[in-house]
Amino acid sequence: MNDPILEHLGPLAALAGTWEGTKGDDTAPSDDRGVEQNLFRERIRFEPIKPPNNHEQQLYGLRYATTAWRLEEENPFHEERGYWLWDGAANQVLRCFTIPRGISVLAGGTVEPDATSFELFAELGSPTYGICSNLFLDQEFKTVRFELKVVVHDNDAWSYEEDTQIQIKGKPDLFHHIDKNTLSRVQL
Template sequence: MATVLGPQKLGPLTPLVGEWEGNVGVDLSYHNKDDEATETGYFERASFKPIPVVENGHQVMEGLNYSMTAWRHGEEAMDPFHDEVGYLLWDKKNGQVIRCFAVPRGLSILAGGDAGARDRTLTFTATPGSDTYGLSQNKYLMERARATEYESVFTINDDGTFGYTSDLVLALAATGETMHHTDRNTLHLVKRYHPSVEFG
């Protein structure tokens, strides 16, 4: 029997609403102390909460505010090594998904891409200097680990899990080379929001 779906005001963002956890994260990044790129496993918590309708003149968007926090395996009781906050937006009329977020390294990204209302794979891209989907970074990063390209893919899997990959291309002053700082994880839903449940 076919599943009957509701109106999905949030479009392709609808399945993300709730709180998620994943313990199979892998971060590939450059470690200055060791002068090499290495992989690190991590545990992650993420939350996606609906926000009021966004109106920019004739543009109307639905959206979520979100946070993603990650701890290295073995350091779950300590400070996280990654903390990210931002918004996911759905522009139905123009068929666009938008991800705007910041991380406390002095880096902010506005990424986006084309999407249909019931797409289960969402691709967000950003390029420095773009008038639309770009990124901004502090002076230290510009001089030592300049970001030159960004792409992230969200996937809603058939088993109900949520997976993502991200790829931030960096020009490293220490090596004179370009590297791909990548992250990937698969998370499962641990709390579904419902009208009878209040959340801040």
């Protein structure tokens, strides 16, 4: 991809392109509010976007779309759409996304421009990096914190681990909904 925006994306530049992972692991709440394990495959597409006009703040970013399928199944069990953004003046990576279950997240963190690993977070009630859910999820499966760790291994592989911390109604302890995968580039 020969896009001049890539030189302004800091640590996100390595993510541009299309990626596939075939050995994802999802620990999620089951239908009976217990625990279920799902092995999955996924496809993520990151496309550079024209920098948005945000007054003095200069953001560069990638539009992204994720689709995940349980192994051996045809229909996806997870989709999300959003943006990964780089604010080079503040050394901030932002990830804003929506999941069609009725939840939106804006996660962020301080990251060096040449970093090959970084962490982002969002917390319920935060005025900056926060979480917003629909009424049902807020009452039954309240997401109180989101943590993301990203490691870029080389030009053709990266991995992530997400910890979505959920307060399930009637349960005393937080549920750690963990998603993790290693992805390989299939197209630049």
